[in-house]
Amino acid sequence: xxxxxxxxxxxxxxxxxxxxxxxxxxxxxxxxxxxxxxxxxxxxxxxxxxxxxxxxxxxxxxxxxxxxxxxxxxxxxxxxxxxxxxxxxxxxxxxxxxxxxxxxxxxxxxxxxxxxxxxxxxxxxxxxxxxxxxxxxxxxxxxxxxxxxxxxxxxxxxxxxxxxxxxxxxxxxxxxxxxxxxxxxxxxxxxxxxxxxxxxxxxxxxxxxxxxxxxxxxxxxxxxxxxxxxxxxxxxxxxxxxxxxxxxxxxxxxxxxxxxxxxxxxxxxxxxxxxxxxxxxxxxxxxxxxxxxxxxxxxxxxxxxxxxxxx
Numbered sequence: 001x002x003x004x005x006x007x008x009x010x011x012x013x014x015x016x017x018x019x020x021x022x023x024x025x026x027x028x029x030x031x032x033x034x035x036x037x038x039x040x041x042x043x044x045x046x047x048x049x050x051x052x053x054x055x056x057x058x059x060x061x062x063x064x065x066x067x068x069x070x071x072x073x074x075x076x077x078x079x080x081x082x083x084x085x086x087x088x089x090x091x092x093x094x095x096x097x098x099x100x101x102x103x104x105x106x107x108x109x110x111x112x113x114x115x116x117x118x119x120x121x122x123x124x125x126x127x128x129x130x131x132x133x134x135x136x137x138x139x140x141x142x143x144x145x146x147x148x149x150x151x152x153x154x155x156x157x158x159x160x161x162x163x164x165x166x167x168x169x170x171x172x173x174x175x176x177x178x179x180x181x182x183x184x185x186x187x188x189x190x191x192x193x194x195x196x197x198x199x200x201x202x203x204x205x206x207x208x209x210x211x212x213x214x215x216x217x218x219x220x221x222x223x224x225x226x227x228x229x230x231x232x233x234x235x236x237x238x239x240x241x242x243x244x245x246x247x248x249x250x251x252x253x254x255x256x257x258x259x260x261x262x263x264x265x266x267x268x269x270x271x272x273x274x275x276x277x278x279x280x281x282x283x284x285x286x287x288x289x290x291x292x293x294x295x296x297x298x299x300x301x302x303x304x305x306x307x308x309x310x311x
Contacts, residue, residue, distance in 0.1 A: 006106060007034030008300040009241060012287045013099060014038040016307040017237050022046035023096035026087075028080030028224065029053060031105045033062030039099070040069035047071040050090065052080050054129035054215075058105070077129075081220040084227050094233035102221065103243040104128070104211060106299065116211060118203035121181040126207075126214045136210045140183060141176045145169045155218070155246065156209030164190040164206055180207075208244065218246060225254045229279060232310035237282060239307045248286065248304050255279070255308055282307035 007013070013035055019025060019042030027036045030051035040049050049071050053059050059077050066073060076086050080100060087093070108114050108128070115125035115136060124137035143151065145165045153161035167190035168177070177183055184203045188196065196202045212218060228238050242248040261275040286304035293300050 006297045006299070007031075007038075008101070008293070008297065008303045009287060009289060009305045010035065010038065012305055013239055013241070014042065016282055016287075016305070017042075017097045017099065017239050019043045019047070019097060024048040024050075024092060024094075026050045026052065026083060026095050026098040026228075027101075028083060028098060028228065029101045030062045030075070031055075031058050031101065032107065033065040035099055035101060036062065036066055037069070039097070040066055040071050040073075043071050045070040048074070048092070050074045050076065050086065050092070050095075052076050052078050052083065052086060054079055054132075055105075055108070056130065057107070061107075079129075079220055081224040081227070083224060084231060087231060093231070095231055095236060096233055097237045097239075098228050098232070099239045099241075100221075100224065100228070101241045102217070102247050115180055116207070118180060118184050118201060118207045121179055124177055124180055124183060126211045128215045132215070134214055136183075136214055137177055139210055139213055140168055141172055151213045152206050152209045154209075155212040156205035156207075157245070158205040158209065160191045160195065166190070212246075218250060221247060221250055222254070225251065229258060229308070229310065234310055236310045237307055238310075239305060241303055241305050243302050243304075248306075251306055252286075255281070255306060258308075278311050279308045280311060282309050 017039065019039045021044040023043045025039050025043060027039065030036060030053035036049060036051055043049065051062055056077055059075050063075050074090055078086055104116050108116050112120035112122040115122045124135060124140065126136040148165035148168060149162045152158050152164055158164065164187055167186050171186045187203045187206050191202045232238060240251045242251055258279050259277050261277060262271050262273055263275060264271050264273050283306055286306050289300035289303055
């Protein structure tokens with residue numbers, strides 16, 4: 001299957017990152033290379049592009065897609081949270097810009113074998129990297145009912161988390177879960193019929209929760225935001241696209257913490273800790289998709305883009 005991923009908020013990302021001749025950029029979530037294509041065009045022959053992705057298929061597809069770009073290119077199969085180690089290996093200390101396009105790619109969703117989608121029957125996998133060990137099947141078959149409830153509630157923001165966990169534990173006692181559709185059926189039976197008639201697909205939140213747990217997505221994001229900000233050169237920019245409230249809250253709170261680092265007690269008349277902001281906002285509010293983009297790419301409907309600049 002061809003690795004295709006329609007880059008969301010493409011124009012806003014390229015305009016916000018403002019790549020220029022000779023700059024060094026990191027695309028921490030390379031995917032199919034859609035955003036990187038625009039970045040490469042901006043940095044030109046004298047620029048450097050480092051593409052990072054956990055998915056071997058993404059690395060191969062993006063390498064081919066960006067083959068004719070004139071800039072110097074490095075493609076690394078790794079977790080974006082390891083950006084400092086990747087740059088150290090390449091002998092690069094500072095970068096002029098970076099992008100994190102969070103979540104799962106269109107290719108991963110549409111490729112049934114990966115098990116990300118509740119719309120296609122497939123093995124319960126959900127790993128962004130086939131080299132990782134933990135799968136969604138491992139979680140639903142081995143986690144305690146309490147831990148399943150926590151994952152589904154905290155990462156899926158699912159009000160019926162406890163019922164879903166209880167139904168999963170009862171069902172797996174008959175036979176281990178192996179496929180997505182069996183899990184979908186169990187989730188549907190756990191959620192009352194009146195609740196199923198409203199809102200998104202009844203399995204959407206649980207599948208999101210399992211995917212986040214399998215890939216430690218929120219933990220990686222928390223670690224990566226600090227490291228990406230640290231490696232930015234003065235006036236370097238970091239753009240982050242989030243797709244659900246958990247991600248966006250982490251991004252928003254981290255940027256705010258970096259914008260207001262003072263730790264002095266509120267009653268102090270002046271700051272004595274000496275901590276000063278080392279970033280500024282480029283986007284006052286998160287940018288979202290235009291009606292035209294939503295018409296062409298409905299998966300952009302929940303995307304939010306935040307951009308900061310290093311001082």
